Amino acid sequence: MSSTVSSPRTKALPTSTPAGESPRRRLRAVLALARVEARELLLQIPVFVVLCVYVAYVGWELWTGGGEDGAYPVLQDVDRATQPESLFLGVAVLVCVNRAVLRSRRRGTDGHFDVLVMEPWRRTVAHLLSVVPFALATALVVAAQFTGAALKPGAVGTGSFSELAVAPLAVLLLGVLGVLIARLVPSAFGAPLFVVGGYIAVVLLLSSSEDTPWLRWLTPFVDEFQADPLPSDLLGRPAAWHALYLVGLIVLVSCAAVLCGGRRTLPAALGLARAARNPVAWPAVGPARLVKAVALGAAVLTLAGAVGQSRGDSPALLAARKQASVAPEKDHTCVPHGRSTYCAFPEWTGRTEDWAAVVRRVQSLAGGAAGGTKLTVRQRVDARYGLSASATLEPSSTHGQVTVGTRWGGNRVPEFSVGVASVLVAGNEEAAAAMCDGRVVTVMWLALATTSDPMASLRDVRIDDSVSGSAIVLAPTHPLEMTAAQTTVVRELLQRPRYGVTAKVKAHWTELTSPKTSTARAAELLDVPVPKGSEKEDKCEE
Amino acid sequence: MRGVTRPAADEPLPAAGLGRHAVGGLVRALVLPVARGLPWRPLAAGGTLGLLIAAGTRLHSDGVQPWLALLHLRAAALAFGLGLAFLLDDPARHTTATVPVRRLLRAGLRVALVAPVAVAWWGAAVLLVPAEGRPPLGDVTLEVAATAVLALAAAAAAVRLWEEPEPGQATAAVVLVTGVAAPLLMPGRWTLFVRLGVDRWDEAHRAWAWVLAGAVLVWVACTVEPVRRPLGGWSRSSPRP
Numbered sequence: 105m106s107s108t109v110s111s112p113r114t115k116a117l118p119t120s121t122p123a124g125e126s127p128r129r130r131l132r133a134v135l136a137l138a139r140v141e142a143r144e145l146l147l148q149i150p151v152f153v154v155l156c157v158y159v160a161y162v163g164w165e166l167w168t169g170g171g172e173d174g175a176y177p178v179l180q181d182v183d184r185a186t187q188p189e190s191l192f193l194g195v196a197v198l199v200c201v202n203r204a205v206l207r208s209r210r211r212g213t214d215g216h217f218d219v220l221v222m223e224p225w226r227r228t229v230a231h232l233l234s235v236v237p238f239a240l241a242t243a244l245v246v247a248a249q250f251t252g253a254a255l256k257p258g259a260v261g262t263g264s265f266s267e268l269a270v271a272p273l274a275v276l277l278l279g280v281l282g283v284l285i286a287r288l289v290p291s292a293f294g295a296p297l298f299v300v301g302g303y304i305a306v307v308l309l310l311s312s313s314e315d316t317p318w319l320r321w322l323t324p325f326v327d328e329f330q331a332d333p334l335p336s337d338l339l340g341r342p343a344a345w346h347a348l349y350l351v352g353l354i355v356l357v358s359c360a361a362v363l364c365g366g367r368r369t370l371p372a373a374l375g376l377a378r379a380a381r382n383p384v385a386w387p388a389v390g391p392a393r394l395v396k397a398v399a400l401g402a403a404v405l406t407l408a409g410a411v412g413q414s415r416g417d418s419p420a421l422l423a424a425r426k427q428a429s430v431a432p433e434k435d436h437t438c439v440p441h442g443r444s445t446y447c448a449f450p451e452w453t454g455r456t457e458d459w460a461a462v463v464r465r466v467q468s469l470a471g472g473a474a475g476g477t478k479l480t481v482r483q484r485v486d487a488r489y490g491l492s493a494s495a496t497l498e499p500s501s502t503h504g505q506v507t508v509g510t511r512w513g514g515n516r517v518p519e520f521s522v523g524v525a526s527v528l529v530a531g532n533e534e535a536a537a538a539m540c541d542g543r544v545v546t547v548m549w550l551a552l553a554t555t556s557d558p559m560a561s562l563r564d565v566r567i568d569d570s571v572s573g574s575a576i577v578l579a580p581t582h583p584l585e586m587t588a589a590q591t592t593v594v595r596e597l598l599q600r601p602r603y604g605v606t607a608k609v610k611a612h613w614t615e616l617t618s619p620k621t622s623t624a625r626a627a628e629l630l631d632v633p634v635p636k637g638s639e640k641e642d643k644c645e646e
Numbered sequence: 647m648r649g650v651t652r653p654a655a656d657e658p659l660p661a662a663g664l665g666r667h668a669v670g671g672l673v674r675a676l677v678l679p680v681a682r683g684l685p686w687r688p689l690a691a692g693g694t695l696g697l698l699i700a701a702g703t704r705l706h707s708d709g710v711q712p713w714l715a716l717l718h719l720r721a722a723a724l725a726f727g728l729g730l731a732f733l734l735d736d737p738a739r740h741t742t743a744t745v746p747v748r749r750l751l752r753a754g755l756r757v758a759l760v761a762p763v764a765v766a767w768w769g770a771a772v773l774l775v776p777a778e779g780r781p782p783l784g785d786v787t788l789e790v791a792a793t794a795v796l797a798l799a800a801a802a803a804a805v806r807l808w809e810e811p812e813p814g815q816a817t818a819a820v821v822l823v824t825g826v827a828a829p830l831l832m833p834g835r836w837t838l839f840v841r842l843g844v845d846r847w848d849e850a851h852r853a854w855a856w857v858l859a860g861a862v863l864v865w866v867a868c869t870v871e872p873v874r875r876p877l878g879g880w881s882r883s884s885p886r887p
Contacts, residue, residue, distance in 0.1 A: 148816075148819070149816070150820055150822075156825055157827070157831065164818075191826075192823065192826060192827045192830075192831075195822070196819070196823050199818075199819040200819060202813070203819060206815075210812070210815075217757060291687070291691075292688065292732070292812075292814060292815035292817055292818070293687075293691050293692065293728065293732065293814075293815070293818060295819075296690055296731075296818040296819065296821075296822045297692060297695045297725060298726045299822055299826070300721055300725040300728065301698070301828060302697070302701070304699045304702055304718065305716075307714075307717060308702055308705055308706070311714065315846075363740055424658045562734040626801040628872055
């Protein structure tokens with residue numbers, strides 16, 4: 105906060121050295137000032153608090169494992185998820201670096217700087233450089249976030265360096281924007297109002313740009329709500345172009361800030377006022393030319409990035425997405441585990457062992473031929489409508505084929521067990537989706553009996569988180585419907601010791617898996633009190 | 647040195663000693679100078695930006711939805727709040743500290759002068775939103791009032807804790823970062839920034855009423871002068887010659 109004139113910390117500045125010194129010493133002076141400014145910036149309350157909260161938040165996520173499917177991260181989504189959180193740090197840095205640039209004006213020490221050897225434009229460069237440590241800190245946090253996810257045993261997929269680079273670049277961009285704003289609008293309320301205005305501008309841009317993706321990609325982060333992870337070659341995000349765009353923009357804004365460094369007000373910067381009164385304030389002719397040349401190069405870079413990122417989805421990508429959605433077997437790698445085969449997109453083959461464990465568990469409870477049926481577990485996605493569209497998968501009519509999605513962990517595990525059990529009982533997914541008789545009891549018991557906490561799993565797979573009454577049960581493709589009577593029977597079965605029920609299920613397997621068996625009959629076979637009113641509910645709705 | 651250059655300021659004449667009559671006269675005498683000393687420029691900038699944001703609701707191509715209008719109005723309130731964060735800036739703070747009028751009266755006068763402006767601004771902002779897109783006005787007004795008073799409380803706290811004559815920019819930075827981060831970092835079970843049409847709307851607005859009440863209390867507590875100056879610590883940026 106102290107002014108750089110009187111503070112003892114800034115003794116490193118070569119304030120008393122003669123003017124004709126070597127460029128190296130000048131550079132050293134700039135770096136020394138940048139270091140001091142970076143330290144001052146860190147000690148500003150908003151930056152300090154936001155940095156602490158950011159680090160603590162990421163640390164907490166790493167420590168607790170990050171939510172429901174945190175143990176099974178998909179790295180091509182994790183890289184993108186590191187971006188939005190860095191926005192707060194960027195905003196805090198923008199406001200505070202702006203304040204730091206305007207400090208001399210606020211303290212009335214602008215005039216004192218005129219007698220120093222260091223020109224105002226070098227001072228601007230130092231302010232620009234003072235943001236760099238915060239970008240580096242963001243890079244470290246992002247690296248920790250990504251490494252933490254990548255080191256998990258359940259991690260699949262590949263991250264992209266360009267996506268990971270966006271968070272640090274965005275912090276840097278917002279920081280240098282803070283310097284530029286201070287140079288253009290030297291007033292205390294320029295930066296905060298810029299942030300609010302910029303926020304609304306982005307909202308307007310996003311709400312009106314559904315048909316024009318190029319507008320959306322002009323914002324620092326392009327966050328897409330994504331229902332299910334896709335294989336990395338189907339993402340089609342121009343991440344590298346976007347990183348190039350951000351780099352170009354950063355250099356361009358920095359050059360603009362340096363060029364405006366000497367001119368104190370917006371009218372002067374726009375050339376409306378007369379030329380600067382103070383020749384020292386301008387970059388000397390040589391450096392000014394260099395900065396202008398760099399700015400030109402950066403503008404070209406920005407434009408190239410902007411054009412590159414707004415080309416939209418290529419026909420090849422659309423074709424690949426369609427093929428992955430309609431005929432995934434062409435992209436799949438199949439791995440046999442036991443009797444069954446597990447076909448997945450190449451990035452997911454490591455997860456087939458987890459699926460096989462669920463299939464083994466469910467199949468061990470089934471009786472008759474179902475206990476030894478050869479299943480094909482096939483991973484499916486629907487990428488035809490792009491990243492942000494969520495489409496439910498159509499049930500497959502192939503005999504013995506079970507669908508599995510691209511997510512895993514949390515609720516996805518019991519949902520997959522329901523899928524496996526319903527195919528074992530009904531033969532294929534299409535037939536399973538139409539089930540509305542006593543077989544639902546068998547399916548639900550098969551799916552949930554071997555989970556570590558069957559009642560909790562029952563609550564998880566039901567869409568309303570209940571364990572009584574009728575409800576929809578989630579499965580990888582179409583959901584099942586459970587009537588109140590079926591729920592009562594399943595609840596009763598899940599609370600009994602498993603080995604007793606297993607014997608009865610295996611003994612009556614043929615009848616329990618017949619479409620003609622009513623819920624009441626299934627209850628009788630399994631020795632459970634028959635719930636009242638089960639006959640009425642059993643009728644299939646047409 | 648301190649005691650010499652800055653006489654034990656903030657120790658005003660006991661206002662209790664002045665009669666009601668005298669206070670009235672004092673207010674009359676102060677109105678004009680205080681009005682002239684108000685930081686109108688940040689207020690005007692924040693207010694203008696707020697109105698622009700509210701008018702931005704008309705830019706949406708397919709008509710404005712109430713939830714989007716709510717977003718705009720919240721952002722507009724934040725913009726105006728950023729202007730209000732500058733309200734207690736007083737370049738002459740170190741000379742006016744010695745006047746025998748309490749800070750509560752001076753700051754209260756500033757707030758009273760700005761209040762009609764704020765009310766008019768809010769009315770204009772609401773009118774700028776197309777009628778079919780307006781969210782429930784009473785509740786949103788409560789949110790906006792709470793935001794404004796929070797900004798004022800932050801300004802008062804800055805005046806109380808720092809020796810800085812113009813802490814407005816630092817206050818605005820804190821208000822801004824809080825305003826941006828709070829809706830996103832707040833745990834889900836705290837109901838404050840609810841979406842429109844959620845059943846927790848009423849609960850959230852009871853919470854907003856508490857926030858408003860708390861902010862008023864903080865403002866009053868921070869505006870009353872301390873009996874003694876804080877020693878060292880917070881007063882890092884003492885004024886320079």
